[in-house]
Amino acid sequence: MKNTSKNITILFFGKLKETWKTSELKQTTQVNTIEELYIELLKHCDEEPHKASIKAAINDEFVSWDSSINDNDTIAFLPPASGG
Amino acid sequence: MKNTSKNITILFFGKLKETWKTSELKQTTQVNTIEELYIELLKHCDEEPHKASIKAAINDEFVSWDSSINDNDTIAFLPPASGG
Amino acid sequence: MFDISEDKINETELRKKTRDSACGGFVCFEGWVRDHNQGKAVQKLAYEAYPKLAIKEGNKIISQAMEKFAIKKAFCTHRVGLLEIGDMAVWVGVSAAHRDAAFKACRYILDEVKSRVPIWKNETWTDGESGWVEQE
Amino acid sequence: MFDISEDKINETELRKKTRDSACGGFVCFEGWVRDHNQGKAVQKLAYEAYPKLAIKEGNKIISQAMEKFAIKKAFCTHRVGLLEIGDMAVWVGVSAAHRDAAFKACRYILDEVKSRVPIWKNETWTDGESGWVEQE
Numbered sequence: 001m002k003n004t005s006k007n008i009t010i011l012f013f014g015k016l017k018e019t020w021k022t023s024e025l026k027q028t029t030q031v032n033t034i035e036e037l038y039i040e041l042l043k044h045c046d047e048e049p050h051k052a053s054i055k056a057a058i059n060d061e062f063v064s065w066d067s068s069i070n071d072n073d074t075i076a077f078l079p080p081a082s083g084g
Numbered sequence: 085m086k087n088t089s090k091n092i093t094i095l096f097f098g099k100l101k102e103t104w105k106t107s108e109l110k111q112t113t114q115v116n117t118i119e120e121l122y123i124e125l126l127k128h129c130d131e132e133p134h135k136a137s138i139k140a141a142i143n144d145e146f147v148s149w150d151s152s153i154n155d156n157d158t159i160a161f162l163p164p165a166s167g168g
Numbered sequence: 169m170f171d172i173s174e175d176k177i178n179e180t181e182l183r184k185k186t187r188d189s190a191c192g193g194f195v196c197f198e199g200w201v202r203d204h205n206q207g208k209a210v211q212k213l214a215y216e217a218y219p220k221l222a223i224k225e226g227n228k229i230i231s232q233a234m235e236k237f238a239i240k241k242a243f244c245t246h247r248v249g250l251l252e253i254g255d256m257a258v259w260v261g262v263s264a265a266h267r268d269a270a271f272k273a274c275r276y277i278l279d280e281v282k283s284r285v286p287i288w289k290n291e292t293w294t295d296g297e298s299g300w301v302e303q304e
Numbered sequence: 305m306f307d308i309s310e311d312k313i314n315e316t317e318l319r320k321k322t323r324d325s326a327c328g329g330f331v332c333f334e335g336w337v338r339d340h341n342q343g344k345a346v347q348k349l350a351y352e353a354y355p356k357l358a359i360k361e362g363n364k365i366i367s368q369a370m371e372k373f374a375i376k377k378a379f380c381t382h383r384v385g386l387l388e389i390g391d392m393a394v395w396v397g398v399s400a401a402h403r404d405a406a407f408k409a410c411r412y413i414l415d416e417v418k419s420r421v422p423i424w425k426n427e428t429w430t431d432g433e434s435g436w437v438e439q440e
Contacts, residue, residue, distance in 0.1 A: 013354055014424030015436035055422075060356040076354060082437050083351060083382055083423030084267075084335050084394050084414065097218055098288030099300035139286075144220040160218060166301050167215060167246055167287030168199050168258050168278065168403075189390045192338040195331065195410075197403065202328040254325045267333065267414065274331075275407050 003030040006069055010041070011076040016054070019045050034058070035065040037075065053080050087114040090153055094125070095160040100138070103129050118142070119149040121159065137164050170226025171245045172217050172287070177256045186261040188240050195270040196261040197278050201251050205301070209294040213301075215248045215257065218286040222246070229280040237273040239264040244277055246287055306362025307381045308353050308423070313392045322377050322397040331406040332397035333414050337387050341437070345430040349437075351384045351393065354422040358382070365416040373409040375400040380413055382423055 010025040017023045020041065031037045034056045042048060056063055057076040069075065094109040101107045104125065115121045118140045126132060140147055141160040153159065179198065186194060201213055230242050244260045251257060260278045264270040281287075292298040315334065322330060337349055366378050380396045387393060396414045400406040428434040 011354070013422065014352060014426075018436070057354070057357055057422075060354075060360065062357070062361075076357070078354065078357075078422050079424065079436070080438065081419055081421055081423055082425045083353075083421055084418035095218070097286065098216060098290075102300070141218070141221055141286075144218075144224065146221070146225075160221070162218060162221075162286050163288065163300070164302065165283055165285055165287055166289045167217075167285055168282035187336070187390070189336075189339050192336055192341075194334040194336065196334075197407070198330040198332075199403070200323070200325075200328055200330065202401065203325050205328075254323070265338065267335070267411075271333070271407065271411050275403075278403065 003032060005030060006071040006073070008069060008072070009074045010037075011074065013076065014079040014082070016049065016077050016079050019047055019049055021045075029069070032068055033065070034063060034067050034069065034075065037069060038065070038077070049079070054078065087116060089114060090155040090157070092153060092156070093158045094121075095158065097160065098163040098166070100133060100161050100163050103131055103133055105129075113153070116152055117149070118147060118151050118153065118159065121153060122149070122161070133163070138162065169243055170223060170230050170281075170285075172219060172222055172248050173245050174249045177245050177247055177259050179256065179259050182243050182245060182259055182261055186241050186243050186263050188263050190265065191240050191263040192265055193267040193270040194261065194263045195267070195274040196259065197274055198256050199258040201253050201255050201257055203253050205291060208291070210253065211292045211294045212250060212252055213289055213291045214250045215246070216288050216290065217246070217248045222285050222287055225285045226281060229277055229284065232280070233262070233273045233277050236276065237264070237269040238266070239269050239273045242273060242277060244281060246281065246285065248287065305379055306359060306366050306417075306421075308355060308358055308384050309381050310383075310385045313381050313383055313395050315392065315395050318379050318381060318395055318397055322379050322399045324376050324399050326401065327376050327399040328401055329403040329406040330397065330399045331403070331410040332395065333410055334392050335394040337389050337391050337393055339389050341427060344427070346389065347428045347430045348386060348388055349425055349427045350386045351382070352424050352426065353382070353384045358421050358423055361421045362417060365413055365420065368416070369398070369409045369413050372412065373400070373405040374402070375405050375409045378409060378413060380417060382417065382421065384423065
């Protein structure tokens with residue numbers, strides 16, 4: 001599968017905003033899956049958040065880590081919920 | 085133990101008011117215990133309410149069936165609770 | 169604290185009394201007069217109590233709940249007299265630091281009040297008949 | 305129905321929506337901001353949500369509760385933004401013909417909302433420090 005360039009928006013919530021020191025990133029990426037994107041993002045933060053506790057979403061839907069990324073997607077990384 | 089005369093008030097609640105067709109009786113009795121009183125009262129009603137389901141009280145406290153009756157006591161017979 | 173009331177239950181007041189800034193959780197139960205019960209259409213109902221003994225027994229239940237569960241405050245009020253459909257018959261509220269104790273204590277108080285407190289329900293059905301209701 | 309709210313939760317309104325004259329029982333949970341949490345004195349806190357996903361997931365939980373339990377209506381609202389001590393953070397209310405279903409469904413909705421709905425708590429302690437809170 002050919003890696004094409006995609007313009008995406010990445011949202012961080014809760015303590016992940018501190019991990020990546022931002023709540024929103026717009027970038028162009030070559031990666032194909034959420035997992036690949038996450039690994040790429042790890043290069044830009046000092047800590048390594050425990051991946052098993054993080055959920056990912058694409059366009060306001062929870063998705064699995066092997067989900068494909070398309071052009072113009074909004075991707076979110078969510079730490080464990082702590083409402084209530 | 086000598087049976088002495090005692091003036092008592094008897095209260096009936098819930099469906100027991102229908103059984104004995106009254107909510108309150110004042111009477112003079114020779115009996116010594118709640119159980120004896122209950123047996124005496126059964127002569128004055130057509131049905132025989134299931135005794136195991138009835139609770140007795142003397143002067144606003146739950147008591148056992150072998151409790152003694154004293155002069156001026158207020159005795160109550162209570163069917164199973166059905167509040168809530 | 170347990171109470172019986174001939175007037176409409178003031179749940180706003182009860183909720184205010186149960187709150188506590190050290191508490192994170194509050195659970196309440198409200199029992200309303202349903203338009204049907206045990207298969208019959210209910211028009212109205214009346215609760216009769218043995219007031220002194222009801223208050224004594226109700227407060228014993230609240231004390232037992234305070235001992236059994238890590239709760240801060242607990243209140244229960246049961247309405248007596250004539251009620252209409254939709255009226256509140258019983259209110260139970262509990263506050264606690266954590267939700268688990270609050271849920272368990274609220275349920276405990278309600279169940280014990282229903283089975284132990286001398287209060288009786290008399291229903292009038294839409295066919296005009298009425299009768300004393302046995303505990304379900 | 306699940307909702308998030310930037311304003312104070314209007315529990316009177318929610319309770320009104322949850323009532324139903326066919327229902328005998330109503331259970332509600334209110335979660336308040338405590339003056340302490342996990343051993344620290346709390347001054348205030350903020351809840352952040354991922355709004356669209358939170359509402360979707362919250363409504364999924366309500367639907368699941370309606371399927372699992374014999375309940376009639378269920379509502380849950382979670383506050384977001386800055387809250388003070390004693391403010392209500394979450395409200396869950398359920399009405400049902402019988403108390404057992406109402407208690408179980410209320411607890412279910414609360415537990416699922418806490419673990420699944422994308423909302424996060426940020427506490428400011430009385431020492432001036434603040435931080436994201438992990439689920440207990």
